[in-house]
Amino acid sequence: PKKIAVELQEFQKNPEIKIALVKVEGLVVTDEIKEMLEKGNQLFDAQKYDEARAVYEEILTKYPDAYPIWKNVGNCYFAQEKYAEAEQAYQKILEKDPNNADAMVAIGNTFLNRGDKDKAFEWYGKVNVDKITDPVVIYNVGTMYYNNSRFSEALAYYQKAVEKQKNFTDALYQLGLTYLNLQKNQEAINAFEEYLKIDSESPRAEQVRAFLAYLKK
Template sequence: MENKHLEAARLIQEGKIEEAATLLNELIEENPNDALAYVNFGHLLSIIGDKERAIIFYNRAIEFDSKLATAYYGAGNTFFDQEKYEEAIEKFKAAIHYGLDEADVYFMLGLCYYNLRLLPYALANLQTATEKNPNDIESLFQYGLTLAQLEQVDEAVRVFEQVVTKKEDHADAYYNLGVAYAFKEDAQKAINMFDKALKIQPDHLLAGNGKKQLEALLSEK
């Protein structure tokens, strides 16, 4: 049974959706109470864009195993994709409660709170995500954005600098460093950061506009 679950997960990962669906149907026919089969079917449905049915399958999995953390996590991701952030938060919290105490869950919780503009909650969860996985560039970047939104500018600069140290071609991190230095009224350093963003991504409109505005201000002095 376990081998079939692993095989189904591998087929989904490889994009062999029909083969995976056939195998999962077999698993459910063999054992209609197989919670993990419903979770994997939920993953499959979510991947192909059938979000509503995916939620039904995750909920069915939870009916059979109310402590199955991956079912809550899958449902949380699907609600997030639908921009149903309150529902997603509820599921991610349940996933953590039932043992999925991993960086990805805290990252997704942080994004939910960020999208709801509940920034202190976003900050706390994104900080936890970065502590649990310091090498996750996206968590680090989102943590920096949240710090910047809360006007904790010096901390945001420190985090964005970590991002570009780990990923030298992160144009958006350089852009946000530029915004931070402009906020700190260090126009030349801000322009340097915008230049770095534009060198990586010449069509970075925000960096281009930021640079033009600061150069205009400097020329007036």
């Protein structure tokens, strides 16, 4: 069968991190929390991680029930490559919410960036993909597997991400690449054709068309 060499993306030490206050049942999100969180986020975006962390920790001191903000604390440490401290912060979330998929993935990332792939994938393996509602979280786990050439595992996550969000172009693209790596060319064709129904104009769409032209020879 035809095989296309696909360049793997290197896992970034400082991946783009989206920070948001997760709604917590029973927590009244006051104007003060919103203002402090916005201040912390601005400092984080300015790469002033120590100052941002201090703001997030102040929120947690005043409002202990706002435990999802421990992820923001962990993200500050993660951006500074202080992975042990980041892990400890993410663990604080699991103390309150043992099934929190975001925290499990984040802990896995800390081990991956410390070079402990076995421990990283042990944490990724704790995530129950069927219970994750956010397709971005599902996609992120799939990408961890993909970036480490574990294509069979990546496939299951990309399939689920597309199932959750049909127009998720990043997931469709990665799904096609994963099928290519598994030499499942007809499935790759199907994924890439679905991609072009959503995005036909971008530079990546041109690459997708090139893949399709090769596969259909």
